[in-house]
Amino acid sequence: MARTLRKPASAPRLTAQGRATKDRILQAAADLMAERGAARTTMEDVMETAGVSASQVYHYFGDKRGLVRAVITYQTDATLERQQPYLDHLDSFAALQSWRDQRIALQIEHGCAGGCELGALAGELVESSPEAREYLAAAFTRWLEPIRSGLHSMRERGELRPDADPDRLAAALLAALQGGVLLTQIHRDPEHLAAALDAVLAYIRSFGA
Amino acid sequence: MARTLRKPASAPRLTAQGRATKDRILQAAADLMAERGAARTTMEDVMETAGVSASQVYHYFGDKRGLVRAVITYQTDATLERQQPYLDHLDSFAALQSWRDQRIALQIEHGCAGGCELGALAGELVESSPEAREYLAAAFTRWLEPIRSGLHSMRERGELRPDADPDRLAAALLAALQGGVLLTQIHRDPEHLAAALDAVLAYIRSFGA
Structure with missing residues (x-):
């Protein structure tokens, strides 16, 4: 991928x-x-x-398209850097919970304004050209990777049951984050993001061995 | 709300x-x-x-702002009308599953292109003015309402346990839909939306009485 x-x-x-x-x-x-x-x-x-x-x-x-491509990469780097201490070790239920807490604390800190820079670029540019979409897909694949990796580690260590699908769980978690941040931004209410992340995290915990 | x-x-x-x-x-x-x-x-x-x-x-x-407001309302009406047969009776596990299936079938039908018109407007306009944000909040509240209402009915009929929180579950489901559609659009892969909706629906089913 x-x-x-x-x-x-x-x-x-x-x-x-x-x-x-x-x-x-x-x-x-x-x-x-x-x-x-x-x-x-x-x-x-x-x-x-x-x-x-x-x-x-x-x-x-x-040209402008070159600049847009560079900004997509820039915002991907910035997004991953900000979350790096969490993303580097997203391989326990406690770590997933800390990441969730930090995502929500950040929203509260900013008055739930601003949303996700990368999500906003994606929403605006995804249909603008096949090339922009490809860059965005690569950006979100980079973001998904540490989430997948952490969940794979948990399954390998037996903390998640063998029937857990780390790829699908990671995709669900990133989707809940994206949708939750957008709804939190729209309503200026962190409860939307909390509800979304809590639902997927509870589902992940249901695979606990 | x-x-x-x-x-x-x-x-x-x-x-x-x-x-x-x-x-x-x-x-x-x-x-x-x-x-x-x-x-x-x-x-x-x-x-x-x-x-x-x-x-x-x-x-x-x-002016242009008046036209944008009218388009937000227009896209909200269109979104709700398209889903109305489902949204009117989202009050059983079978109905939730059918709605999920229809959302994914629609993505596949469109080659996962186009995304959610209302979500795209939201991403672009949410920070453009307090007034635009208020219109978007009203739009998403209208969309959330039938989801909340169906889950409340399920709890009242005893199909969901008393400790289920229909408002939070509905918020999680709509966030999973928004984030899932965006990631499906970016990757041109319906599996992102399926993973997101399946995770939240499984969590909702875990409250089955």
Whole structure:
């Protein structure tokens, strides 16, 4: 299932200054797209916010589509980094519960506003082009992987019964997270996310050996 | 929880011809926004597609925000109408299973493309204005209501144990549907939606008396 995302050909040859400029453009594009969506973010907005020229943006990212692809990868990295301490060891019922608690605490901390940057990009871009969809599929596969891996470990260690299907359980958990975050964002009420995660986690616990 | 959406003041006074024109504008706006998103849909696009003048669009819907509000309500009506035979009687395990089967059959029928029109609008517009968010919250509350109602009936009839919480179970089911449809759309694979719905439905069945 996991796919490797192509890296821009120029990546290994960047000087420190080039890398800093590229990062500044990417950060500006990611912030603007998170705030107003990819469609409403123009190349001119990105240039202005990053304080760079058109030729610099086009040099590093090609066109708008190249920039959107880079932002998908950027938000995937950011999402996984924020959850890394949890995702690295999602291999016990206690760890799953801590991850759940942290996801909900984060929503409460932000007043349930903002939602999931990657989910928002996905909702907006998934039908925009086959290429964007492929990048999004690779992004969500990267997110699914540590969840699958943890549940597989639990089954191998006998903490989940042999009839548990870690791939399906992981897919259900990520879907509950995505849908739960969206409904929590819409209603400004963390209870939607809590209800969704609790239901799937209880189902996973029902496979406890 | 349920909120009533304000109706445009002019609604009761429309002639048959006025109603037809208004419907044509709304249909064009809904189709365009489903295809390319609300941000990428201009008032000019809507006029051209519906074959009407600017003054007609502004007469019936005010500004772009008025049109977006009307499209949210339109897509909510359409979503609920499509599922109505199921949503009207979601009050048995067999009925829940049939609804699940129909949701997945529909995804397969469409090649897992297109996703949920209402979910896509929500993802794009939820942070665009407090008013848009309020309309979206009302829309999803309307969708949640028949799910809650069916589960409450099951508990009242003793088919679910007294410790089942129909409101939380309904919220979990709708979140699993939203997240599952998005991941199915991204991966073009109905298994994501099936895994999500099956997990929550199995959890609901665990409360069977």
